[in-house]
Amino acid sequence: MIGKPTTLEHILANKERRAQKQKELLAHAPSHFLVSLSINTPSSIKLSHESVVVYEIAHENILMLLRTKGFTCKDFSQHIAPTGAETLFTCKGDAKAFKALTCKLEEEHPLGRLMDIDVLDEMGVLLSRSLFGFTKRRCLVCDEEAFVCARAQKHSYNELNAHIKTLVQGHAFSHSIALWCERAMKTEVELTPKPGLVDNANSGAHHDMDINTFYASIKAIKPYILEFLEAQPLCFDTLRSIGVACEEAMFEATNGINTHKGMVFCLALTCGAIAKLKDAQTIFTCKDLQTQIQHLCEGLVEKDLLHAHPQSAGARFFYETGSLGIRGIAQSGFALVFEGSLPFFKTQKTLLGEEKALKMTLLWLMERLDDSTLWSRGGVEGLAYVKQKAAEIRLHVKHSPEDLDECLSAFDKDLTQKHLSPGGSADLLALTWLFEHITE
Amino acid sequence: MSKKVEPAHAGTLESSDLFVRVVPCECEGVEIELESSVYEIYADAIKATILESANALKATGIKIMVQDKGALDYVIKARVEAAILRAYGINEPDWSVL
Numbered sequence: 001m002i003g004k005p006t007t008l009e010h011i012l013a014n015k016e017r018r019a020q021k022q023k024e025l026l027a028h029a030p031s032h033f034l035v036s037l038s039i040n041t042p043s044s045i046k047l048s049h050e051s052v053v054v055y056e057i058a059h060e061n062i063l064m065l066l067r068t069k070g071f072t073c074k075d076f077s078q079h080i081a082p083t084g085a086e087t088l089f090t091c092k093g094d095a096k097a098f099k100a101l102t103c104k105l106e107e108e109h110p111l112g113r114l115m116d117i118d119v120l121d122e123m124g125v126l127l128s129r130s131l132f133g134f135t136k137r138r139c140l141v142c143d144e145e146a147f148v149c150a151r152a153q154k155h156s157y158n159e160l161n162a163h164i165k166t167l168v169q170g171h172a173f174s175h176s177i178a179l180w181c182e183r184a185m186k187t188e189v190e191l192t193p194k195p196g197l198v199d200n201a202n203s204g205a206h207h208d209m210d211i212n213t214f215y216a217s218i219k220a221i222k223p224y225i226l227e228f229l230e231a232q233p234l235c236f237d238t239l240r241s242i243g244v245a246c247e248e249a250m251f252e253a254t255n256g257i258n259t260h261k262g263m264v265f266c267l268a269l270t271c272g273a274i275a276k277l278k279d280a281q282t283i284f285t286c287k288d289l290q291t292q293i294q295h296l297c298e299g300l301v302e303k304d305l306l307h308a309h310p311q312s313a314g315a316r317f318f319y320e321t322g323s324l325g326i327r328g329i330a331q332s333g334f335a336l337v338f339e340g341s342l343p344f345f346k347t348q349k350t351l352l353g354e355e356k357a358l359k360m361t362l363l364w365l366m367e368r369l370d371d372s373t374l375w376s377r378g379g380v381e382g383l384a385y386v387k388q389k390a391a392e393i394r395l396h397v398k399h400s401p402e403d404l405d406e407c408l409s410a411f412d413k414d415l416t417q418k419h420l421s422p423g424g425s426a427d428l429l430a431l432t433w434l435f436e437h438i439t440e
Numbered sequence: 441m442s443k444k445v446e447p448a449h450a451g452t453l454e455s456s457d458l459f460v461r462v463v464p465c466e467c468e469g470v471e472i473e474l475e476s477s478v479y480e481i482y483a484d485a486i487k488a489t490i491l492e493s494a495n496a497l498k499a500t501g502i503k504i505m506v507q508d509k510g511a512l513d514y515v516i517k518a519r520v521e522a523a524i525l526r527a528y529g530i531n532e533p534d535w536s537v538l
């Protein structure tokens with residue numbers, strides 16, 4: 001949904017809906033006041049990546065203020081739609097005192113200018129900034145009063161949005177990366193139909209999880225992205241120990257089901273590489289990232305695999321398939337992605353649009369990847385079968401693109417019946433999407 | 441329009457929006473009452489937009505009360521039209537005049 005444009009009609013209808021909702025909440029909670037959070041986004045894309053980053057930070061800040069300054073938050077309701085991200089908090093305490101605190105947040109937080117925090121007192125009266133001696137809000141770009149610039153449409157949308165991007169890159173870089181990671185995982189799981197994998201329509205070859213298990217898992221993983229980005233000392237072992245904690249949180253959220261173990265490993269390394277780069281630059285090339293991941297993983301295969309117990313899964317996978325598995329891929333700096341699936345995805349995207357390109361890229365990966373998830377369930381034969389079948393389908397669809405979904409659905413039934421799941425390819429697909437969005 | 445007018449409203453008091461109330465009145469034509477955060481610079485322009493929207497719908501015998509928070513012209517037009525149509529109880533407007 002993020003990045004999808006909305007219309008004037010929806011924006012206006014949404015403002016009225018919000019005003020109505022405010023009235024209802026106040027009617028149901030007498031002697032409570034309301035805090036209404038939305039984000040200033042001068043664009044037809046109200047739910048932009050940047051606006052969601054700012055929204056999440058503002059939401060947390062408001063909750064923290066309520067908690068630490070002696071207010072009671074009875075409830076809050078979030079509304080995430082193409083018209084923007086919003087929260088209505090129902091609170092108890094001195095509404096005016098809280099308005100003073102939110103004015104301070106709007107003034108002093110580096111992203112405060114992008115936050116729009118209204119406070120409605122117990123009677124439903126919108127409290128004004130001027131009550132507390134705050135001047136009218138200034139323009140996003142220049143020193144003029146915001147009202148004046150907005151009414152005169154003094155600045156172009158391009159200028160305003162470039163300014164917002166710079167603010168978010170400068171003051172919420174890690175949060176922005178965390179949101180990209182969340183979006184990558186959601187994009188992968190929501191892609192439908194997918195062979196053998198959990199998607200919007202079914203659970204594929206998995207009987208113990210569905211898409212909600214994935215949502216719970218993604219929510220649990222997200223806070224650890226920030227920890228990967230702050231890892232100290234920045235090396236493989238630190239990332240691995242944060243990764244272990246992240247896995248525990250994932251298992252806790254999914255009741256012991258492995259949804260993203262491989263993905264966590266990939267994200268840990270990606271974030272570690274970004275952490276190496278981020279002090280010097282906030283925009284990087286694929287080459288930058290790949291090189292840093294290679295550095296982080298130096299000697300990984302030798303250390304982990306060659307010294308591993310011969311009966312461990314990784315070792316048996318190596319002896320049976322001759323493949324170094326995910327460790328080998330990581331040590332190459334995800335060459336299979338950077339030098340393979342990513343350029344392929346980019347080309348397909350210009351031809352077919354994002355959704356179809358993702359499906360083609362999934363097939364592309366399934367053709368090539370020695371996926372240990374497939375091997376653990378179907379052995380060497382299962383792995384070979386999936387590779388060959390994926391290649392056949394991709395060749396067919398190349399000539400008859402209209403058959404794509406039908407072929408994928410049939411392949412889904414086939415793999416579900418054979419109890420085969422290409423989980424490794426799904427992880428690398430998410431990684432492909434992520435790299436496409438965070439590299440220049 | 442000669443249908444009976446009931447009090448109605450549209451919009452909100454948020455920044456870049458406006459709150460419009462329409463009530464029946466004894467007057468000839470349309471009466472406008474305006475408050476605006478950009479009154480000094482745009483009062484005449486805003487009143488002209490309100491009047492134009494009311495005239496397009498052939499509304500008479502109404503008072504339009506507007507609290508504007510710096511809305512752009514197309515927002516003013518949309519909110520005023522919505523409030524008048526609601527006042528007349530019309531769900532499907534005659535799009536050709538709008």
